[in-house]
Amino acid sequence: MTGNRNPLINGLLKLHITLCLIFIFAPIAGSFVFSLNSDRFPSLPLGSFSTEWYRLIWEDPLVWAGFFNTLLVGACVAAIATLLGFGGAYTDFRYKFFGKPVYLALALLPPTIPVVIMGLAMLAFLSRVSLSGNVISVIIAHGVMCSPFAMAIIRLRLSQMDPDLEAAAWNLGGNEWVTMRHVIIPFTKPAIYAALFITMAVSFDEFAVAWFVSGLNETLPVKVLGFLQGQVSPRINAIGSLAFVSSISFIVIAQLLMRNPESKPS
Amino acid sequence: MLDTPIVHFDNVVKKFGSFTAVEKADFQIARGEFLAIMGSSGCGKTTTLRMLAGLEDPTEGNILLDGEKINGKPTWERDTPMVWQSLALFPFLTVQENVEFSLKMRKVPKGQRRERARKWLDRLGILEFADRNISQLSGGQRQRVALARSLVTEPKILLLDEPLSALDAHLKVRMQSVLSGLQKDLGITFVYVTHSMSEAFSMADRVVIMSRGKIEQIGTPEEIYREPRNRFVADFLGSSNVFDGSLKSSGNEVWQIETEHSSFTLKAPSEVQKTDGSPVAFAVSSENMSLAAIGTPWAGNSIEATVVGGEFAGASATVFLETDQGQELKVQKGHDELKTVDIRAGQKLLVHWLPEHCHVLPGE
Numbered sequence: 001m002t003g004n005r006n007p008l009i010n011g012l013l014k015l016h017i018t019l020c021l022i023f024i025f026a027p028i029a030g031s032f033v034f035s036l037n038s039d040r041f042p043s044l045p046l047g048s049f050s051t052e053w054y055r056l057i058w059e060d061p062l063v064w065a066g067f068f069n070t071l072l073v074g075a076c077v078a079a080i081a082t083l084l085g086f087g088g089a090y091t092d093f094r095y096k097f098f099g100k101p102v103y104l105a106l107a108l109l110p111p112t113i114p115v116v117i118m119g120l121a122m123l124a125f126l127s128r129v130s131l132s133g134n135v136i137s138v139i140i141a142h143g144v145m146c147s148p149f150a151m152a153i154i155r156l157r158l159s160q161m162d163p164d165l166e167a168a169a170w171n172l173g174g175n176e177w178v179t180m181r182h183v184i185i186p187f188t189k190p191a192i193y194a195a196l197f198i199t200m201a202v203s204f205d206e207f208a209v210a211w212f213v214s215g216l217n218e219t220l221p222v223k224v225l226g227f228l229q230g231q232v233s234p235r236i237n238a239i240g241s242l243a244f245v246s247s248i249s250f251i252v253i254a255q256l257l258m259r260n261p262e263s264k265p266s
Numbered sequence: 267m268l269d270t271p272i273v274h275f276d277n278v279v280k281k282f283g284s285f286t287a288v289e290k291a292d293f294q295i296a297r298g299e300f301l302a303i304m305g306s307s308g309c310g311k312t313t314t315l316r317m318l319a320g321l322e323d324p325t326e327g328n329i330l331l332d333g334e335k336i337n338g339k340p341t342w343e344r345d346t347p348m349v350w351q352s353l354a355l356f357p358f359l360t361v362q363e364n365v366e367f368s369l370k371m372r373k374v375p376k377g378q379r380r381e382r383a384r385k386w387l388d389r390l391g392i393l394e395f396a397d398r399n400i401s402q403l404s405g406g407q408r409q410r411v412a413l414a415r416s417l418v419t420e421p422k423i424l425l426l427d428e429p430l431s432a433l434d435a436h437l438k439v440r441m442q443s444v445l446s447g448l449q450k451d452l453g454i455t456f457v458y459v460t461h462s463m464s465e466a467f468s469m470a471d472r473v474v475i476m477s478r479g480k481i482e483q484i485g486t487p488e489e490i491y492r493e494p495r496n497r498f499v500a501d502f503l504g505s506s507n508v509f510d511g512s513l514k515s516s517g518n519e520v521w522q523i524e525t526e527h528s529s530f531t532l533k534a535p536s537e538v539q540k541t542d543g544s545p546v547a548f549a550v551s552s553e554n555m556s557l558a559a560i561g562t563p564w565a566g567n568s569i570e571a572t573v574v575g576g577e578f579a580g581a582s583a584t585v586f587l588e589t590d591q592g593q594e595l596k597v598q599k600g601h602d603e604l605k606t607v608d609i610r611a612g613q614k615l616l617v618h619w620l621p622e623h624c625h626v627l628p629g630e
């Protein structure tokens with residue numbers, strides 16, 4: 001990659017990347033460091049090493065409730081969004097129909113809508129059909145927001161498929177359902193897993209819409225805001241570090257799954 | 267049952283919107299025949315094959331397989347396996363699993379599946395690759411996997427869509443003999459789509475020539491070569507010169523044809539009936555034309571033309587000429603014969619041929 005490039009430009013580019021990464025990760029690293037600091041306020045010099053804040057959140061039933069809500073929502077959202085995304089992507093792959101560009105635009109639109117507007121709209125709609133203020137409402141709202149990500153990932157994978165593959169399976173005696181099971185799903189499997197993890201990560205981190213629709217069943221990000229409004233506590237740093245570790249794990253797993261799609265799934 | 271044709275296209279039309287991809291295809295395929303469908307790209311060969319496979323529905327007409335009308339029967343209920351131009355092997359399955367696929371679809375028990383797949387892998391000489399991934403195989407080996415995968419159910423008919431087009435020349439010829447041998451041994455019907463004349467003519471018992479959705483001629487390679495039915499086929503074969511004219515006098519032995527160049531004599535064709543004055547087109551193979559200096563006395567047909575250029579390949583050369591009226595002619599000769607005439611560009615020469623070498627195009 002670095003080939004014959006001018007060493008000055010090379011150095012500058014490396015510096016640029018380093019600065020970008022510092023800019024992104026310094027606050028997170030800071031939060032992590034302060035989460036292990038005994039002082040109540042995040043200031044230098046640091047106090048002594050302490051796992052006190054982790055112990056406190058460990059013992060806080062509200063944090064646990066938020067965590068379980070987040071996990072439940074995340075798992076349901078991942079399943080629903082991936083299913084919807086798969087359907088959307090397969091429809092695009094398989095059929096030609098009038099108005100397809102409009103269909104695609106609408107299906108992929110949700111992430112471009114400002115979250116506050118999305119949250120308000122969801123709240124207005126879900127309360128009208130008496131679905132607001134509980135876990136299901138967060139799942140529905142997040143499902144809507146996450147399925148385009150799943151659709152994009154699965155669509156990319158399907159676009160790499162030989163368009164004759166499906167018809168070849170039909171020709172060899174598999175009806176449409178059997179072919180879906182034996183050809184389309186095995187081929188898109190890496191993308192399906194990747195979509196599951198990405199949508200889970202997106203749901204995990206999403207705050208605004210969850211805040212609007214969750215009512216008393218708050219997810220962890222909503223809980224964090226609650227903490228902030230009440231008091232400044234280093235517990236937030238501890239929660240933040242844990243949330244970051246979980247999200248980044250999902251993303252890394254998804255990346256690993258998408259990296260080598262040609263390898264044979266066992 | 268045995269004397270019914272295995273396939274009958276009964277006035278089949280296929281339209282995509284207002285575009286007609288296949289026009290009134292009406293022909294039969296005999297049991298055990300190797301039929302090639304040949305034509306340039308976009309002429310509707312694949313569409314014809316896909317209708318037989320059940321991947322497209324005819325807009326009009328019927329398709330009969332083994333005497334049974336199969337319009338609307340889904341492809342998975344027909345036993346018409348196809349070898350795809352792209353091969354369409356399953357990249358997430360091993361060679362063996364690819365070959366087992368159609369048996370699995372038919373719920374053949376595992377042990378039997380394995381045995382039958384291995385038998386075909388062995389027969390095609392790729393048993394040693396059974397556990398490999400498709401991506402680890404060469405082009406020729408993939409070709410064999412695709413064949414094994416289609417043949418494993420021992421169908422009565424095999425459809426092939428330009429299966430050799432991705433291979434290099436050497437491998438192509440080798441696979442051609444593999445295919446012909448296989449077809450003879452198995453005694454099943456092959457329907458082979460190709461744009462290559464050499465593939466079609468070297469393997470097929472009969473050839474269907476298509477152009478723009480229409481079938482121009484069906485016949486054995488020899489029939490088509492010797493007696494092209496119309497101008498399209500004559501041009502497509504690429505080795506004939508076609509003249510247009512009108513019938514001046516039709517005797518029992520010879521016909522006199524009046525053309526814009528001059529009057530030509532040809533041997534009266536037995537199978538074509540025409541009245542005097544009606545338009546006639548005839549073809550003369552470029553191998554049957556000769557060249558001589560202007561003024562050479564000559565008894566048969568002759569015409570003056572100017573040399574445009576030449577193409578020298580292998581043992582023979584093709585000289586391209588143009589008549590005063592602007593018609594292009596080509597003459598193919600051995601190098602020895604050409605030594606006696608001056609074939610530099612711009613040279614005027616006498617092109618001559620015998621009456622019996624004129625073939626009247628019955629379809630014109």
Ligand SMILES: Nc1ncnc2c1ncn2[C@@H]1O[C@H](COP(=O)(O)OP(=O)(O)O)[C@@H](O)[C@H]1O
Pocket residue numbers: 282287305306307308309310311312313314
């Ligand atoms: N599904 C389709 N929709 C519309 N047009 C098609 C479709 N399939 C084929 N065609 C058209 O029909 C014509 C014949 O196609 P095809 O049978 O694939 O040709 P060939 O195999 O001889 O190259 C082409 O002009 C092609 O564009």
Ligand SMILES: [Mg+2]
Pocket residue numbers: 308311312
């Ligand atoms: Mg084709």
